[in-house]
Amino acid sequence: xxxxxxxxxTDAYSGYAALHGPGGxxxxxxxxxxxxxxxxxxxxxxxxxxxVLKEIAxxxxxxxxxxxxxxxxxxxxxxxxxxxxxQRERVCGxxxxxxxxxxxxxxxRISIEYLRTRREAFSRDLDDGLIEIDNNAxxxxxxxxxxxxxxxxxxxxxxxxxxxxxxxSVIQSARLHxxxxxxxxxxxxxxxxxxxxxxxxxxxxxxxxxxxxLLPEAWLKANPAAxxxxxx
Numbered sequence: 001x002x003x004x005x006x007x008x009x010t011d012a013y014s015g016y017a018a019l020h021g022p023g024g025x026x027x028x029x030x031x032x033x034x035x036x037x038x039x040x041x042x043x044x045x046x047x048x049x050x051x052v053l054k055e056i057a058x059x060x061x062x063x064x065x066x067x068x069x070x071x072x073x074x075x076x077x078x079x080x081x082x083x084x085x086x087q088r089e090r091v092c093g094x095x096x097x098x099x100x101x102x103x104x105x106x107x108x109r110i111s112i113e114y115l116r117t118r119r120e121a122f123s124r125d126l127d128d129g130l131i132e133i134d135n136n137a138x139x140x141x142x143x144x145x146x147x148x149x150x151x152x153x154x155x156x157x158x159x160x161x162x163x164x165x166x167x168x169s170v171i172q173s174a175r176l177h178x179x180x181x182x183x184x185x186x187x188x189x190x191x192x193x194x195x196x197x198x199x200x201x202x203x204x205x206x207x208x209x210x211x212x213x214l215l216p217e218a219w220l221k222a223n224p225a226a227x228x229x230x231x232x
Contacts, residue, residue, distance in 0.1 A: 001025065007124070009135045012114060029115075029122035031056060032134035037111030045108045048098055055091045059084055063133050067229055073129030080126050088126075092119060137230045141175070177216035180228040187223070188214055 001008075001019055008025035010016045011033040019025045035056045042049035062083045066076045095112045102109040115122060125131035148168075155161040167185075174184045191214060198206065212218060220227060 007128075007131060009132065009138075012118065026124065027118070027121040028124050028131055029118050030134045031059065031122065032136050034111070034115045034122065037107070037114055041107035041111055044106065045102065048101075049108065049111075052091065052094060055087065055094060058087050059091070059133065062087070070229075071129075075129070077127070077129035080129070085126055088123065092116070141172075174216045175228075175230065177220055178227050178229055179216045179220050180226045183223070183226040184216065184219060187219070 004019070004025050005023060006026065007028050008016070008019060009028035009030055011030055016027075020027045035053065038049045038052045038056075042053070062079060066079055071079060092115075095116050099109065099112045099116065102112065125133055152161065152164060155164045170188070171181045171185065174181045191210075195203065195206070195210060203210075213222065
């Protein structure tokens with residue numbers, strides 16, 4: 001990634017620091033990671049941590065509404081400017097007013113500093129509706145293979161493993177194009193079965209276009225109600 005210079009949304013793992021130098025990747029904070037610190041530390045300072053979690057939840061409410069209304073990137077940017085920007089000021093104000101109450105090495109103070117010292121990175125999504133508030137969608141995509149490893153031990157055979165890999169590729173391709181997998185696969189199987197049963201003459205008449213229309217991106221254009229945003 002040495003030549004990568006666009007946005008990069010990560011946690012604060014020190015290994016990423018070298019990517020964010022001059023001319024490098026633009027750091028984007030992940031609010032899910034910031035929120036998790038206060039959730040994990042809530043037993044140490046219940047009242048304060050719960051207050052922070054409630055304020056962060058209001059940011060997520062703005063995002064959920066934008067997703068439900070299927071706002072464009074520009075519309076989401078406008079929504080954040082009106083509602084998220086002042087709410088983030090309240091979150092940061094709450095952190096500033098309470099930071100010295102907690103010991104520097106306590107889990108609560110570490111959670112405060114995690115967000116406070118990266119305030120710019122946690123604000124960049126306010127200026128770009130394309131940027132997500134967190135990278136949970138990416139982590140969910142990574143979680144599926146990790147969870148699946150045990151399941152794939154029971155594919156039955158090498159051929160079964162190849163079949164599983166093929167279908168996982170189909171499903172993941174659908175998700176990358178924001179296609180609801182079940183609706184897509186159900187229709188795909190129906191139309192492929194119909195194609196299989198066609199006479200050679202009908203297959204020739206249908207041509208390659210018949211199969212191209214079954215690719216996720218083309219299929220979604222014909223079935224817009226089956227769109228499932230990656231953020232969900």
